[in-house]
Amino acid sequence: EAQVTQNPRYLITVTGKKLTVTCSQNMNHEYMSWYRQDPGLGLRQIYYSMNVEVTDKGDVPEGYKVSRKEKRNFPLILESPSPNQTSLYFCASSLYPGRRLAGNVETQYFGPGTRLLVL
C-alpha cells in the first residue's frame, strides 16, 4: 500500500531536549516536504527536498533541520525545541508537485501528522 508514515504520532517534550520526527514514503517519490499547521495560520512549509542530498528552506525553517540521505526518508530535527514549536506537523511526498504523467496528476501525499507539545 502506497503511504507516507510519520513517527511518533504524538510527542510531549521539554524545552531544549533534542528530538527527531521521522518520515518515510514507499512510493519512490523525489519531492518531500515538512509542514507545520497552527490555528489561524494554516499550513506553512518548513523545509523541502527535491531529491537525495538536496534540501531547501521553506517559509518557516528557523529552529529546524532536515536531512535527505536516502530517497525514502526525510527526518525533521529539532535541535533545541522551544514552546513556540508546539504544533501539528505533516510530512508529504510526491514525484514532483503538479507533474502530469500519462494523464494523471501527481500531487502530494500527506502523512498522518505528528502532534508535538513542547513544555
Next chain:
Amino acid sequence: GQNIDQPTEMTATEGAIVQINCTYQTSGFNGLFWYQQHAGEAPTFLSYNVLDGLEEKGRFSSFLSRSKGYSYLLLKELQMKDSASYLCAVRARTDDKIIFGKGTRLHILP
C-alpha cells in the same frame, strides 16, 4: 511578498452548490492545488490547475484564471461529509516552494 487569500468560513445547505474562492499573489506560478482536510486529519488532494479553465472531477470542479490570480473550487450536491476545511495552495515557479492559504472551513447544514 507571497500571499494566498480565501474566506475563513462558509456555510451551505445539504444538496446545494457552494463556490470557494482563492486569490493569490506569488513569485511566479506553476500550479494551483485544492485540498480537503477534515478536523484532526491530513489533507487529501482534490484538484490541480496549471492552465486557465475548468477542471471537473465528479461533484468537484476547480477553475483557474492566471491573469487574475484567481481560482475557485465548486462543490455540487453537497453532502454532510463535505463539512471540512478546504485549502488552496500554489507552487511558485521560481523556487518550487508550495504556499498554502489559511483554509476555508465549510459547514453543511441539513
